[in-house]
Amino acid sequence: MKLKKTYIIAGVIFSILVVSLVLIHKAFSGKNIYISSGFERSVMIKVDHTETKLSEVVVHISSIAAEYENLFGPSVWEDEMDGVAFEDYIINEVKTKLTRMKCMDQVAITRGIVLSNQEEANIKKAASEYLAGVDKESIRKYNLTQSEVAEMYRSMLLADKLYQYMTENVDREFSEDDARVISIQYIKTDSLGAAQLIEERIKAGTSFSSLIKENNSYEYEYELRRGETEEAFETAAYRLATGEVSAPVECSDGVYIILCVNDYDKAKTTENKQRMIDEYKLANFNAVFDEYEAGVYAEYNEKLWDSLDSTSRLTVTTDFQGIYDRYFATTTVEE
Numbered sequence: 001m002k003l004k005k006t007y008i009i010a011g012v013i014f015s016i017l018v019v020s021l022v023l024i025h026k027a028f029s030g031k032n033i034y035i036s037s038g039f040e041r042s043v044m045i046k047v048d049h050t051e052t053k054l055s056e057v058v059v060h061i062s063s064i065a066a067e068y069e070n071l072f073g074p075s076v077w078e079d080e081m082d083g084v085a086f087e088d089y090i091i092n093e094v095k096t097k098l099t100r101m102k103c104m105d106q107v108a109i110t111r112g113i114v115l116s117n118q119e120e121a122n123i124k125k126a127a128s129e130y131l132a133g134v135d136k137e138s139i140r141k142y143n144l145t146q147s148e149v150a151e152m153y154r155s156m157l158l159a160d161k162l163y164q165y166m167t168e169n170v171d172r173e174f175s176e177d178d179a180r181v182i183s184i185q186y187i188k189t190d191s192l193g194a195a196q197l198i199e200e201r202i203k204a205g206t207s208f209s210s211l212i213k214e215n216n217s218y219e220y221e222y223e224l225r226r227g228e229t230e231e232a233f234e235t236a237a238y239r240l241a242t243g244e245v246s247a248p249v250e251c252s253d254g255v256y257i258i259l260c261v262n263d264y265d266k267a268k269t270t271e272n273k274q275r276m277i278d279e280y281k282l283a284n285f286n287a288v289f290d291e292y293e294a295g296v297y298a299e300y301n302e303k304l305w306d307s308l309d310s311t312s313r314l315t316v317t318t319d320f321q322g323i324y325d326r327y328f329a330t331t332t333v334e335e
Contacts, residue, residue, distance in 0.1 A: 042054040042055070042143070042304075043301060043304075044056075044057050044098075044300070044301050044304055044305065045057075045095070045098060045099060045102065045298065045299070045300055045301070046298070046299040047099060047102040047103055047106070047296060047297075047298045047299075048102075048106055048296065048297070049106075050102045050105065050106065052098050052102060053148070054142060054304065055142040055143060055144045055148055056098065056148065056151075056152050057094055057095075057098065057308070057312075058142050058312055058313065058314060059144070059149070059152060059314065059320055060094045060097065060098065060152075060320075061090060061091065061094050061308070061312055061313055062313040062314040062316060062320070063319070063320040063321045064090055064093060064094060064097075064321075065090050065310075065313060066319070067321065068086075068090070077310050086310075087309055087310040091305070091308050091309075091312075095300070095305065099298050100159075100289075100293070101155055101156065101159045102155070102298075103289075103292070103293050103296050103298075104158070104159035104162050104163070104289070105155050105158045105159055105162075106296075107162055107289075107292065108158040108159065108161060108162040108165075109158075111162065111165065113158060113161050113162055113165060115154065115157060115158070115161075119157060119328070120154075122327040122328065123150050123153045123154050123157065123327075124146075124150055125327065126149075126150075126153050126323050126324060126326075126327045126328075127146050127147075127149040127150035127152075127153055128146060129318060129323055130149055130316075130318050130320055130323050131144070131146050131149050132318065133316050133317040133318025134314055134315070134316045134318070135314065135315035135316065137315065138314040138315045138316065142314070144314075153324060153327075153328075156324060156328075157324075157328055160328065163285060166285055166288065166289075167281040167282075167284065167285050170280070170281050170284045170285075171277075172277065172280050174273050174276045174277065176269065176273075178226060178273075178276070179225075179226075179269050179270075179272045179273035179276055180226075180238070180264055180269050180272075181223055181224065181225055181264075181265045181268035181269045181271075181272050182223075182224050182237065182238065182240075182260060182261075182262060182263050182264065182265065183221050183222065183223055183224070183260075183261040183262040183265060184221065184222050184224050184237055184240075184258050184259060184260055184261060185208065185212060185220070185221055185222070185258070185259045185261060186222070186256050186257060186258045186259065187208075187211055187212055187215045187216065187256065187257045188215070188216065188254045188255070188256050189215065189248075189254060189255045189256075189257075190254055190255070191255060192248055192250060192255050194255070195248035195255040195256070195257055196248060198211055198215070198257055199245075199247065199248060199257060202245055202257070208245060208259045221261055223265070223268060224237055225272055226238070229251075230251045230252060232249055232250065232251055233249055233251050233256060233258070236249040236256075236258055237258050237260065240258065240259075240260035240263060241260060241263050242260055242261070242262055242263045243259075243260065244259075244260050245257060245258065245259050245260075246258040246259075
């Protein structure tokens with residue numbers, strides 16, 4: 001059994017950012033891939049009547065890579081994500097994100113979704129702000145123009161507005177207990193007998209903290225949400241009040257004794273409830289949109305995609321996604 005570890009120092013911030021980052025990118029999880037050789041120079045994707053150029057791909061690679069580096073550090077390029085080399089993971093993520101976005105844009109147009117004059121004005125401001133932070137050599141190398149950056153922001157906003165339109169009436173209530181976040185510590189043993197000996201020592205007055213140090217390699221806390229652990233562990237943990245210790249809990253990979261540090265983190269519970277609502281909306285959106293997307297013919301310039309690697313990035317001091325969020329936060333899609 002794997003628990004989501006939240007270290008006492010900076011762990012809370014890390015977990016929020018990871019969840020937010022995953023939700024944002026899953027909203028653009030297109031599936032269809034077709035290969036074609038009939039591409040003009042620098043065109044990467046064709047979806048119906050739209051074309052995605054290399055410059056847009058590189059902007060998104062740079063933005064997403066920076067997000068991961070901020071979370072995990074520059075050494076993330078040496079790692080793997082879901083069993084795939086990190087640079088390949090990022091490139092594939094951008095490919096599916098842009099494919100889904102272009103499909104969403106097409107639907108948005110057919111649904112009559114348009115941008116307001118204020119949104120169009122903000123798009124120009126956002127594009128100008130972003131481009132001002134891009135190194136001149138990067139601009140030259142990828143033929144990046146302000147009008148292209150503006151069109152990237154326009155595409156993102158149309159997709160987000162479509163998402164809001166299609167999910168505004170999708171709702172579900174989650175109870176406070178369903179969303180309740182608790183903080184725990186635990187001791188893991190290999191057998192019921194070993195756990196029972198530890199239980200006896202706790203009853204005799206030995207501190208839980210000292211027993212953790214004896215049995216675990218370090219001391220930490222977990223923020224626990226429902227559905228993250230085996231049922232037996234979750235049931236035992238959620239029955240505890242703050243300060244209480246469980247009896248030994250038998251799981252598939254060992255026997256645990258759990259200490260409840262906080263049986264109700266109100267702020268985290270509120271955040272978790274919103275996350276659950278967002279996930280529910282996203283699932284409903286994908287159930288509808290996946291059917292549409294299955295009939296869309298998307299073509300990829302695989303030769304050009306294969307030429308991309310970790311160096312296919314802009315030298316930039318501005319945050320593409322961050323600028324978008326500041327101007328269009330009310331319609332940002334998160335998953």
